[in-house]
Amino acid sequence: MSKTNKVRTLSFRLAENDYQKLVERCRKAELSKSMYLRYLIRIPIVCDEATGESAPCVVLDKRSIRDISRELTRWGYHYNQAVHAMNSINYYIAHGKNDSRLLDAKAECIEVELAAVNRNAERIVYEIAKLQDKMIVEAR
The missing domain is CATH 1.10.1220 (Arc Repressor Mutant)
Structure with a gap:
């Protein structure tokens, strides 16, 4: 402004x-x-003048956006570390350097956990997209 x-x-x-x-x-x-x-x-008190219904409104300040960004970055680091660990296990399995049965079980466990992390990431992205649709107040 x-x-x-x-x-x-x-x-x-x-x-x-x-x-x-x-x-x-x-x-x-x-x-x-x-x-x-x-x-x-x-921030409108009533968003739809025709029906008189109020709609939810989300206002995110700089600090909240920074916190969300920091959390997503932290999630990315953890995801990257898990993928790196899984790739290391797969390397050892492929080169026969350890007991493949033990490593297979661990790799499967890591894969399941990564799938859960990925589902949570998708949920976070979806929730942030929903917030973007509701944002009315914007900084200038």
């Missing part, structure tokens, strides 16, 4: 506890009070 769009000034009173809540929420969201209130104003 450019400064030229900001032509109105708003002034109002708050009780001390409401003001402290505002300050704390702005600190957690890493936003100024003005930007925080602008985002709140952009």
Whole structure:
């Protein structure tokens, strides 16, 4: 939002506890009070004027997006380590360096676990895609 769009000034009173809540929420969201209130104003209370039904709305701040990104990166590291371990086991099996029965069982167990990790990753991607459809407030 450019400064030229900001032509109105708003002034109002708050009780001390409401003001402290505002300050704390702005600190957690890493936003100024003005930007925080602008985002709140952009959230519709009623989304469908024809039916009067309200729809769920998700607002993600910079910190939440950063946390989601960090978690997905962490998941990627773990997935990569598991694949590396499975490839090592398969290498030893192929070259007859260890008891293949034991390694076969371990490789199968790792494969099952990786499939579960992959299903969870797909679920995470699906849930994030659903959030994107609901996002109404965007940073400028």
